[in-house]
Amino acid sequence: MVFPEDYKVVGISYEDPIEKWEKKAPIYFATKYMIAYLPDGNIKIITVETESTDTLLTKPIKLEIIAEGKEVILHKAEHDAHNRTKLILLAIEDCKGPVNTVIFTGRDKHITFVHKPTMLDVIKIEIIDLIPPEPPWLSFAIQRLVDSGILGELNIVFERTFIDIRQFEGDKIVYPCNASELNGKYLDSDDDIEDGSLLVGCDISRELFELRFPDYTYKQINMCPLRTEFVKPSKPFITRCCQTKKTGLININGHDGVVVHWGASEYDIVDAIRLLVSRLDEDL
Known part of the structure; x- marks a missing residue:
């Protein structure tokens, strides 16, 4: 299961981060994951490794897609993004067929996701x-x-x-x-x-x-x-x-x-x- 420990490590992009990476675009230093909402309707969930830095912006050194397309859905209702147990349970309910990743919007409008949810954790x-x-x-x-x-x-x-x-x-x-x-x-x-x-x-x-x-x-x-x-x-x-x-x-x-x-x-x-x-x- 991948479930970001805090929504502050989740970045949002409306362009393909892979293409931005190739253009050497900087990234916020705390980013460990990206949710990319692409113009064609596709959504990508990406893990991010960055260079260590003492400033707010840094360079990504590795991007890896862990879910995209039909594997990803948006949960309809807003929930407390801090209530990890509840989000895991909701994600398990939502993961049917090809779906293995659920994106949640918190009541404070912050975004997070659960990838391959399991109660084992x-x-x-x-x-x-x-x-x-x-x-x-x-x-x-x-x-x-x-x-x-x-x-x-x-x-x-x-x-x-x-x-x-x-x-x-x-x-x-x-x-x-x-x-x-x-x-x-x-x-x-x-x-x-x-x-x-x-x-x-x-x-x-x-x-x-x-x-x-x-x-x-x-x-x-x-x-x-x-x-x-x-x-x-x-x-x-x-x-x-x-x-x-x-x-x-x-x-x-x-x-x-x-x-x-x-x-x-x-x-x-x-x-x-x-x-x-x-x-x-x-x-x-």
């Missing part, structure tokens, strides 16, 4: 979270961020893995807090918790249980995404934990991930995702 990140509520906060917040386009430049898509704690409802089940609205007792509000209960919660829940009921025996199902046996990451991931000291980059089951605090804001989540993507880029 897009990173899949697994969201691991607990339900209820449904959807859980982390998944809900990330979807809002995706819809806003703020993550679009990162070349990522999200998959979701949820741990459903509703499977443990019952009279002698103890949950950390009443926000879950599940059928059971709540560690934060109930005093009539019984000896021999089953605690469905994390390490902090266990500590609180033992502080409140030091003489009770109990069993625990650890539902912390960092500790539970119910889910193991199968790819890069993001999850939550109620302990601030455990937030940040982590590796579980051989996969890099990032942990945000249980009450993380969308700003925190964006920062965490960018941190994870930076780590993954280092590993490439």
